[in-house]
Amino acid sequence: MAAILNIFKNFPRYLWSGWGAIASIFLFIALWELGYQAYGELVLPAPKDTFLRLVNMLLHEGIWKEMQITIQRALWGFVISVTIGSSLGLLAGLFVTTSMMSRPLVTIFMGMPPIAWIVLAMIWFGMGDTAVIFTVVVASFPIVFIGALQGTRTLENNLKEMAESFHAPLLMKIKDIYFPHIFSYIFPSWIAALGMSWKIVVMAELLSSYDGIGAELAVTRSQLDTEGALALVLMLVISLLFIEYFLMEPIKREVEQWRD
Amino acid sequence: MTTSNSALLNKIKPFLTNSFRLIFLLLPIYIILSITLWGLVWSGYLPLFIQNQLVWHIYEMMFGVASAGIIGFIFTFVSEAYNDIVIISKKQIFYIVMLWLIGRIAFWMIDTLGVYVVALTNLPLLIWIVFLIAKPLIVDPLRNHISLGLILISIVIIQGWFFASLAGWVATDAMSILKVALGSFMVLELLALRRIATGTINEWLDSNNVDDTFVARPPRYNIAILCIILFTLFEFLFPYNPILGWLGFAVCAAILNTLNDFFIDEKIIIFKPYVLPIFLVLLSMAIGYGLMGFDYLYDGFNGINHFRHFLTTGVFGLSFFTVMVIISTIHTGRKLRTNKWINLAILLIVIATLLRSLMPFFPLSFMAENASFIYLSSSVIWATAFIIYLMIFSSVLSEN
Numbered sequence: 336m337a338a339i340l341n342i343f344k345n346f347p348r349y350l351w352s353g354w355g356a357i358a359s360i361f362l363f364i365a366l367w368e369l370g371y372q373a374y375g376e377l378v379l380p381a382p383k384d385t386f387l388r389l390v391n392m393l394l395h396e397g398i399w400k401e402m403q404i405t406i407q408r409a410l411w412g413f414v415i416s417v418t419i420g421s422s423l424g425l426l427a428g429l430f431v432t433t434s435m436m437s438r439p440l441v442t443i444f445m446g447m448p449p450i451a452w453i454v455l456a457m458i459w460f461g462m463g464d465t466a467v468i469f470t471v472v473v474a475s476f477p478i479v480f481i482g483a484l485q486g487t488r489t490l491e492n493n494l495k496e497m498a499e500s501f502h503a504p505l506l507m508k509i510k511d512i513y514f515p516h517i518f519s520y521i522f523p524s525w526i527a528a529l530g531m532s533w534k535i536v537v538m539a540e541l542l543s544s545y546d547g548i549g550a551e552l553a554v555t556r557s558q559l560d561t562e563g564a565l566a567l568v569l570m571l572v573i574s575l576l577f578i579e580y581f582l583m584e585p586i587k588r589e590v591e592q593w594r595d
Numbered sequence: 596m597t598t599s600n601s602a603l604l605n606k607i608k609p610f611l612t613n614s615f616r617l618i619f620l621l622l623p624i625y626i627i628l629s630i631t632l633w634g635l636v637w638s639g640y641l642p643l644f645i646q647n648q649l650v651w652h653i654y655e656m657m658f659g660v661a662s663a664g665i666i667g668f669i670f671t672f673v674s675e676a677y678n679d680i681v682i683i684s685k686k687q688i689f690y691i692v693m694l695w696l697i698g699r700i701a702f703w704m705i706d707t708l709g710v711y712v713v714a715l716t717n718l719p720l721l722i723w724i725v726f727l728i729a730k731p732l733i734v735d736p737l738r739n740h741i742s743l744g745l746i747l748i749s750i751v752i753i754q755g756w757f758f759a760s761l762a763g764w765v766a767t768d769a770m771s772i773l774k775v776a777l778g779s780f781m782v783l784e785l786l787a788l789r790r791i792a793t794g795t796i797n798e799w800l801d802s803n804n805v806d807d808t809f810v811a812r813p814p815r816y817n818i819a820i821l822c823i824i825l826f827t828l829f830e831f832l833f834p835y836n837p838i839l840g841w842l843g844f845a846v847c848a849a850i851l852n853t854l855n856d857f858f859i860d861e862k863i864i865i866f867k868p869y870v871l872p873i874f875l876v877l878l879s880m881a882i883g884y885g886l887m888g889f890d891y892l893y894d895g896f897n898g899i900n901h902f903r904h905f906l907t908t909g910v911f912g913l914s915f916f917t918v919m920v921i922i923s924t925i926h927t928g929r930k931l932r933t934n935k936w937i938n939l940a941i942l943l944i945v946i947a948t949l950l951r952s953l954m955p956f957f958p959l960s961f962m963a964e965n966a967s968f969i970y971l972s973s974s975v976i977w978a979t980a981f982i983i984y985l986m987i988f989s990s991v992l993s994e995n
Binding site for chain 2: 359365367372381383549
């Protein structure tokens with residue numbers, strides 16, 4: 336409870352610290368504007384027009400429904416990969432044998448291109464939700480698995496021994512020794528998996544779905560609507576930034592305070 | 596030296612004890628006179644004998660006023676930064692201030708004296724200042740303050756470029772050069788403010804037994820400086836290009852990022868004496884660039900020149916006033932504290948800035964009837980802050 340209160344208390348200050356990042360983003364948009372002026376709107380539409388198109392899409396073009404479908408798929412895929420990846424990774428990390436056995440499998444999963452998974456998913460599940468969510472899971476799962484595995488494998492024996500010599504209760508050991516250490520490995524992997532989910536979901540939708548932002552992107556591609564395509568990409572990026580920086584990062588900061 | 600010169604030197608001897616005393620006595624007087632006159636001219640109450648009035652106003656408000664501020668600040672700062680070394684003699688202080696004064700008179704008479712004479716009286720001042728501070732900045736093995744010297748050199752070059760334009764040597768429009776100059780002055784403001792803020796706020800923390808340190812983090816200021824340089828370059832090379840909109844927003848965000856330094860643990864220090872005006876300088880700069888960015892993107896607003904006053908009326912006004920007060924207090928052996936008059940003066944500068952800069956947001960019908968009054972009142976309110984400075988500090992500056 337205290338941690339949650341702390342997150343809220345530090346939130347305004349955390350929010351203000353984002354101005355540096357916002358400055359970089361505006362510099363990037365200025366570069367985008369330069370690209371537009373150099374190559375014309377078919378290649379790169381003006382940022383201002385793209386933002387206005389985005390607003391128009393949100394207000395008038397009923398894009399919310401597609402957005403909702405995409406976010407739902409991405410989140411489902413993310414939650415499943417986090418649940419399975421974290422549990423299996425933690426378990427595998429507990430035993431040297433399992434961690435040795437799982438490594439080559441994870442390498443195979445990591446090495447397999449998501450586009451290949453999409454093709455397989457389309458054959459196995461057909462067009463729709465399941466194919467998209469499956470692709471998101473198989474693409475994100477290895478990232479979380481490795482994070483969890485590393486977290487458990489690198490637990491410091493000295494600390495464990497110290498806790499045992501002081502006869503620290505199990506709950507205290509979990510809360511003060513195991514959890515902070517494992518979390519510092521597993522949480523960044525969750526954030527990476529979230530980013531991966533957001534990217535994969537659009538690609539999967541583009542190829543294997545009739546709805547969602549990815550499918551809308553396919554429409555804009557067929558109509559050579561670069562402005563619409565960029566507006567959709569912006570929408571996804573903004574939603575990802577929102578989830579990562581407004582939700583995940585404050586939690587990470589609070590939980591990783593022990594590092595300071 | 597003639598006898599009359601020696602007599603004058605003896606009379607103003609107390610003012611030459613430090614490099615800032617004489618100039619900080621003359622600067623507010625000059626600000627009061629020139630801005631009130633400009634208010635009367637721009638609002639149509641008074642004609643002015645100068646042909647290109649707008650160029651005169653901008654040049655004098657920047658080079659005229661800022662070079663005096665530079666005299667007051669730079670010698671004090673460089674001397675203090677390098678173990679109180681003496682970098683300027685009393686005679687040099689006197690001559691440098693006289694040169695500044697001659698430069699001002701000359702620019703007022705530009706139509707009579709001609710560009711070359713005015714250039715000859717104006718250009719040597721900053722060159723001399725750079726020459727005087729160059730040695731300590733260069734011999735410092737860490738080159739901690741070399742950026743101050745470099746930006747001053749760029750300002751000297753821009754000033755030369757401006758006169759070359761007036762003389763017809765270069766085809767560049769004088770007004771565009773003045774915009775480049777404003778960008779350079781903003782960089783100088785940031786470089787100076789970072790140093791002033793660190794010294795002043797830590798002094799306040801120490802004297803109030805607060806066990807914390809204020810650090811104005813250079814990377815944050817460097818990002819802001821980079822953004823200002825890009826904005827200034829693009830404004831010169833591609834005037835009215837929408838790219839300036841995004842760059843304006845980038846500058847705004849980068850300057851707001853520097854305000855992160857003002858979070859010291861869990862304490863809110865921005866309302867503390869002398870912290871607030873420094874905070875307001877940065878805020879004014881951020882708002883100014885942000886609104887200019889907005890204007891460059893939003894067609895048909897035409898408020899850029901009004902919004903630019905956040906940088907001049909706001910940033911210049913607040914920073915000059917604050918620096919004058921801080922230096923006049925600390926370097927005359929006094930403890931840094933504020934009073935209701937100083938707070939009132941800061942409030943007046945803020946009001947004048949808002950009045951002058953936010954004019955595009957006032958209703959058209961209101962502006963049609965009251966524009967002249969707002970121009971004038973903004974100038975008078977701004978000048979009043981410096982009258983208050985004179986009331987409080989003229990006796991302090993003349994003390995032995």
